[in-house]
Amino acid sequence: MTKPPKPQPTGLSRRSMLGAGATAAVAFPVLPALAAVKTPAAVIDGWTPKFFTAQQGAVVAALSDVILPKTSTPSATEALVHEYIDEALSVAEADEQLEFLGGLAWLEDHAIDRFGARLEALVPDQQSALLMEISDHHDHAGRLKTGAAFFVDLKQRVLFGYYTSKIGRTEALGKPAAVKRERLVGCTHGSGHHP
Amino acid sequence: MAAKIYDAIVVGSGATGGWSAKVLTEAGMEVLMLESGTSFDETKDYREHTLPHDLPLRGRPDPRNELLERRKVQQYCYACTEVNADFFIDDVDNPYTTAPGKPFNWIQANKVGGRSLLWARQSYRMSDYDFKAASRDGYGEDWPLEYKDLAPYYDRMERYIGVSGNKEGLDVLPDGDFLPPMAYSCGEQDLKATLEGKFGVPMTIGRTAVLTESRGDRLACHYCGPCHYGCRTRSYFNSPQTTLRDCAATGKFTLVPEAMVEKVTTNAENLADGVTYFDKPTGERREAKAKIVILCASTLASTRILLNSASGGIANSSDVLGRYVMDHIYATGVGGKYPKRDGAKAENAQRPNGIYVPRFQNLDDPKTHTKKFLRGYGYQGGEGLTSWDHALRKKGFGAAFKDAIPDETQSRMSLGGFGEILPRADNRVTLDENVTDKWGVPVLRMQCSLGSNELAMVDELLQRGAEFLEELGCKDIQIRDNPAPMGSGIHEVGSARMGEDKRTSYLNEFQQSHEIKNLFVMDGASYVSIGCVNPTLTMMSLALRSSEYLVEQAKRGELS
């Protein structure tokens, strides 16, 4: 099967010039991220995305880990959530692909507005601050709407990708890696005097 | 060389065909079974242990899967997925048409075993509330047999296939010979207490054709869950692992897969003498000859063969063929959160079964009478516990968000209505002379819809269901008030009904054509009315009874 042509988001002015964020309202301290700007986009070792560019892949991976970071259980990227998201988008309808890329572009621009740096170059706290602005904690209107819709889209993909992965199943949910013989227990309280 | 003449041809290898062929071959008859699906391959067709992470899109429909892309109708069925699309019929090669404003979902199998591989295994007996429904309320026709005629066959059927369940002593849902029941969850135990204690409505655990105790090389269920992907331990009833094996063991059995039957052929004495069929791999039309022809291709597929066999339908002077199509009211019901159980952990064991609330309307007890509709409905459902999917609705992200997820499970109760659809002459299928399938055979045109009795029943089952869940303490109760198109219940029956009067029925009580004595239709086409319980246990018990009758008649030379 041939790969569908990669759609380009339209209607968004992608900012090529870095540092434009200097003029934007900065609600968060600008951490010394600018140094990273000149380095090439971060890539994930050994992973060649099917749908994303290497740089987009790195951003999606970073954001996935902000949504589900490493705690006592593995992080999203340890469960290869970014690979799942890339795989699913690679076969999705053009509308769906465009919507995701549009949202991602919006957030990348917003990172520059906020921090004067590319998203993948921000430290996790800054990335988290960005997501907090558009998260489903609150309702969004106007300017943040695109970002808010992207947050929901991304989060659904991250959660689904994580909990349906082998690592998510075994380490986060504590289920066996492969199906094994189970015994059904059911309610043990007895019928008449169920609490 | 003259073609071999078999004692009987059985068309279809599913739930009913397996039974007919088993009875005949065990009685020493030479049987040819023609099955339009592909053969069942024990090395490839057990896929029930597939987990989401084994699939690139984790089980979501993958547009790269060409099999799935060719099954847009079949995908209506929850059981048709990435994993087993090839178990279902190819909609592109096998079209059907519908009358304007009368959508229909026809879910069909594509494998030896038919839909017995795919079914949800719910197995309930009908009662005289069903067989004698017309005498009770004046609508339609009684069946040409009563509960006591079928009871011994139900007994034998349950013992053979293995049905787990609980005896309840209800006349509307006769008890059978059951294996130990599967357990209720705690939430279901609460639901039962509420229904019975507050409303006097009985509830039971689903009666299901799944072994809860091992029997020979059919092992007790190990609760892996998706039975519609096959079962390597042979724990649920399906024909390839049971009846068809018995047939093969007789040495009297020839099974030809990928053989799609077109017509029943007749001889000069107006007796059936065989069938024509297409060998699907080559596209060649072939003939097979036999002394007796038995259609078990599933309700509408059998009727299609009969309609294609002669202009106006073979043996159809009653004009009943194709009429009185029924199914169950499906896809309406209620669901709600059950906060009392939030935080409870689902077992790893996945019970392939739910709960059942038998019909509690229009029974003998006057308290159950309603003027709103005739007949009745039951509910199937139960408690579902989320494992992580509640997180999709949870606000936020980050470490604390993530770590709490496993402990925030939610319980949800659901009651889905399964209601009786009345037999109506204008709910019918005919041939569409303008459209043919891949092999050039005219296809069916479906002209079926729900009537006012069904819609009144839907209203009531939603209202009562919501009342039950509210009393239990459910929150955010939601109703699904849009019944699915006919066919969606996958319990389609009727279209060649049985009866005593050959002017108003197609078959007699032994599923034998009134007009061609060696032609039988031993599947759901023979139904007179559908009741509200899942039909397959009754279909198979009827096929068993009729097949034994057939053997007796054949021995006495009555069928030639």
Ligand SMILES: Cc1cc2nc3c(=O)[nH]c(=O)nc-3n(C[C@H](O)[C@H](O)[C@H](O)COP(=O)(O)OP(=O)(O)OC[C@H]3O[C@@H](n4cnc5c(N)ncnc54)[C@H](O)[C@@H]3O)c2cc1C
């Ligand atoms: C997902 C699902 C869930 C279900 N759940 C339940 C349930 O819980 N309880 C219940 O009672 N019922 C249930 N059913 C319905 C049940 O599967 C059917 O009632 C039962 O299988 C019908 O038996 P049958 O022998 O008539 O048809 P089938 O089992 O469908 O077998 C018919 C066979 O004939 C073949 N065939 C068709 N046309 C031709 C032809 N022209 N030539 C040759 N062969 C042909 C088909 O390929 C098929 O193999 C369910 C069905 C599905 C799909």
Ligand code: SF4
């Ligand atoms: S019957 Fe039991 S063991 Fe077999 S597939 Fe179903 S759940 Fe699994």
